[in-house]
Amino acid sequence: MPHDQLKPPRKRRRRSLRSAAATLFAFAILAIATAAAVFLYGKWKFEEPGPLAQEATVVIDRGLGTARIARRLEEAGAISDARLFLVAAVATDKAGRLKAGEYSFPAGASMASVMDKLAKGKAIARKLTIPEGLTSAQIVERVRAEPALTGEIGTVPDEGTLLPETYHFQRGDDRQALIDRMRAAHDTLLEKLWSQRDTSIPVETPEEAVILASIVEKETGIPEERPEVAAVFHNRLKRGMRLQSDPTIIYGISGGDGPLDRPLTKSDIDEKTDYNTYQIDGLPPTPIANPGRAALEAVVKPADTKALYFVADGTGGHVFANTLAEHRRNVGKWRKIEKELRLEAEKAEAAAAEAEAEASADEAAAASDNDADVADDSAAAPASETVAPDDKPVPQAEIAALEPASQGTDAEDASVETDDASASTGAPEAAGNAEDADEADGKTAASTAGSVPLPRPKPARPAQ
Structure with a gap:
């Protein structure tokens, strides 16, 4: 076929191809425009204010x-x-x-x-505060009671192995993982503090430092006092004197489950247990609580003092003494303060009982004749608790005293002389203090000084 007869079909094909290309291009433009529109709409929806009407x-x-x-x-x-x-x-x-x-x-x-x-991951950060001085059992109880945590705690950690702090966590975190964080924080801090310790302190291992720090923690809640309280215990250990700290007796009785619901008694003090530092030499076998950072620091770097005793000063803190004679005077001052506080409390209780009685009388008068004849037992004051002679509560001012703090004024004043006189039995009277007595008769003086205990009153601490 002649060549010129083939041209028209080729032109038609080229025109068809150009038309198809134009159509495809138009569809592509439309698709791009549609995609752009969808993208812009989606972006607008994605970034526009959401449906929440309130937080x-x-x-x-x-x-x-x-x-x-x-x-x-x-x-x-x-x-x-x-x-x-x-x-x-x-x-x-x-x-x-x-x-x-x-x-x-x-x-x-x-x-x-x-x-x-x-x-x-900007989730709500929750926090759980563990106060200083709680036992491991008490800490585990608090962690288990936190509803935002999940999972179970395997076993209660050993006493003194957890660091009281404020711990942040998120809802759904594992309870055991939080306990593990407390243990790791304790280990890290103890390792650091032990490496910076005063090498003259009489405790020989980090574990012993924790034991003593737990006693310091329970003796005072005032941070500024902890180094001096720690120094008192260090000084007593160096002299071979017993620590005579009543929180150790309490731990021996409660087993770390919590505070006692009664005062310590004479029989408590006389009972020899592994934790009764009135009856044993040196430190108890384990910590009696989980000490915080300040108490641990106080034990490894105690204050520079020769004090051997301390007693409440009536202001929430303590007054310290180097000698037995000075300590006796401080105890006498505290006895007077304690007596005044007790009298004030008795007056307040009497006033409250009187007000309650008046309110009850008014209520009875407003009732019907039959109701008015009913005795109002709620206005009566509660009966006093009585204890056997060997289980009398120990006075706040001096835990070795035999007479209860709630007893009459004359009896209490007399007990100061009686207790102090008995405390100095066996020590040279002319010495006048534990230090001189120690020089005169080392072992006798040590046991004599130790027989005048570190009194019990403490500043208010967090509820445990």
């Missing part, structure tokens, strides 16, 4: 995938479109990186801000 909290459980997280947020009203949230998470490479936790979202929070908070 809300949403808990994202562990193990949830991105799709389930999106549904959880939509169900909680934090976002308006779970599908758009999921697409955005994939597009921004945040899918699989959203973290579990308890999140707080403000009113009108956008999906973008919600996703950003989950991706960065």
Whole structure:
């Protein structure tokens, strides 16, 4: 066929190809325009204020995938479109990186801000404060009682192995993991402090330092006093004197389950147990609580003092003494303060009872004739508790005293002389203090000084 007869079909094909290309181009432009419109709309929806009318909290459980997280947020009203949230998470490479936790979202929070908070793990930080001086059993009880934590605690840690602090956590954190953090914090701090210790202190191991720190912790709640209280115990240990600290007796009785619901008695003091430092030499076998940072620091770096005694001063703190004679005078001053405080308390109780009686009388007068004849037992003062002679409560001012602190004024004043006289039995009277007596007769003086105990009153501590 002649060549000129083939041209028209080729032109038609070229025209068809150009037409198809133009159509495809038009579709591409339309697709791009549509995609751009969808993207811009999605971006606008993603960044616009969300549906929350007020601040809300949403808990994202562990193990949830991105799709389930999106549904959880939509169900909680934090976002308006779970599908758009999921697409955005994939597009921004945040899918699989959203973290579990308890999140707080403000009113009108956008999906973008919600996703950003989950991706960065900005969950609500909760905190649990463990006061100094709690036993391990008490700490475990507090951790178990925290409802935002999960899981079980295997066993109660050894006494003195946990560091009282404020610990931050998130909802859903494991209880055992928090206990492990407390133990690790204790170990780290103890290692650091022991390496910085005063090498002249009489404790030989970090474990012994913790035991003594737990006693210091229970003896005073005033941070400034701890180095001096620690020094008193160090000085007594160096002289071979018994510590005579009543918190150790209490621990021996309660086993670390908590404080006693009664005062210590003479029989408590006389009973020889592993923890009764009135009856044993040196330190008890284990700590009696979990000491805090300040108490540990006080033990490894005690104050520079020769004090051997301390007693409450009536202001919430203590007054310290180097000699037995000085200590006796301080005890006498505290006895007077204690007596005044008791009289004030008795007056307050009497006034309260009188007011209650008057209120009860008014109520009875306003009642019917039959009701008025009914005896109002609630106006009567409660009966005093009585104890056997060997179980009389020990006075606050001096734990070795035999007469209860609640007894009459004359008897109490007389007990000061009686107790102090008995305390100095066996010591040279001319010496006038434990230090001189120690020089005159080392072992006798040590036991004599130790027989005048460190009195019991402490500043108020957190409820345990």
